[in-house]
Amino acid sequence: MSLFELCKMLQESEIGMAIHSSLYFFPFVETIHVLGLSVSVGTILWFDLRAMGLNMRQQPVSRVFAAVRPWMLAGFIAMFLTGAIMFWAHAALCYLNPSFRVKTVGLVLAGFNALYFHFKTQHGMAEWDNAPTPPLGVRLAGLFSVLLWGVIIAAGRMMAYTPVDY
């Protein structure tokens, strides 16, 4: 079975159809997805700005991270769940949508960026935790995060405007 057939099966499943045709459930889920931006990207942004040395320069990087972490995690879990529900109802359409592919690649790259920062860059943290302007690698991680989330948001919105042959 190809990936497309799998998506089509999801979309045409009973649950997929039910989500798709629901009068209030789908708008409700999408509202959470959009307003959830402020809890997910809206909080990770403050850490990224600190990592870039653009904001809260007097506070240790680790402290800013500890402050936003619970909200960030809760926000991204909510985004992932609501995103998955919306995908279920439009899986085949999403598969064919170029904007959705851009969004998916952006999400994977943002994930790698976060993992690389966590397992590699963060190791020397004690040396630059208090530095108003952290080293280049840390600043780049923050910059990549901001740029990638910008692309993900833009591609997500563009999905509604990208023509799809289905």
Added chain:
Amino acid sequence: MVYSFFEWAENTPFGLFVRDSRWGFAITEVVHLFGLVLLLGGVLMMSMRLLGWTMTDRPIWELARELRGWITLGLVAMLASGVTLWASEAVRMYDLPWFWFKMATLVLALIFHFTVFRKLADKDEPRPLARLAIACGALLLWFGVGFGGRAIGFL
């Protein structure tokens, strides 16, 4: 009179340009979302601090000073892109109850933001009850505006 103003806005070269261009509306919506991240994200952080849930070892005014510029940037982006979106379909907006709900909530949120929220958040430590009221007020009003905005698209 209000209606003719809405009609005029939609027929300005600017309104027509956004309405008829292939990507004008979509790109403006993206700017609107970027503004949302800055504004709502900033208000959320401030509210968490006011509620005593985060960064409690630093004074409130310090966080307020750090976030102020970013929140203002988000607000400017939201208002500029919001006016643009409105101008491209002002006549349709006139008949939508949720549009007026959003505008009413927005006016309240702006008044609250520039009076209560800024003034009290700047003080060293407002009383716990005042902090609770400011945080809940700001979150309810701004998320109310966001909810109204989403409802415009669906209803």
